[in-house]
Amino acid sequence: MKRRSLKAGLMGALMALAGLSQEALGGLLVMVEKAKADHSGMTSRAPSMPMARDPVAAVAEEYEAAHRKGTREALELFIARHGDDPLADQARRELNRVAK
Numbered sequence: 097m098k099r100r101s102l103k104a105g106l107m108g109a110l111m112a113l114a115g116l117s118q119e120a121l122g123g124l125l126v127m128v129e130k131a132k133a134d135h136s137g138m139t140s141r142a143p144s145m146p147m148a149r150d151p152v153a154a155v156a157e158e159y160e161a162a163h164r165k166g167t168r169e170a171l172e173l174f175i176a177r178h179g180d181d182p183l184a185d186q187a188r189r190e191l192n193r194v195a196k
Contacts, residue, residue: 159183168194
């Protein structure tokens with residue numbers, strides 16, 4: 097392997113790691129062309145990950161489930177998971193009622 101091709105290969109690897117293309121240097125890599133290809137004819141894909149849920153809504157749904165179940169275990173589990181949430185105070189009051 098010639099020393100010159102090694103330098104060119106290392107420079108290309110560094111540019112790839114740094115996120116640079118060879119457009120600024122006058123050349124154009126095939127992979128850059130493929131990455132920038134127009135995909136307007138393709139149907140849009142569904143996102144690979146679903147959108148994150150609203151944490152307030154998720155806690156409220158979990159409280160409602162514990163409330164519907166109405167057992168000591170369900171309420172204790174909710175309080176253990178969400179002890180700092182304002183709904184935990186409601187769960188504690190409900191737990192006192194269930195215990196009596």
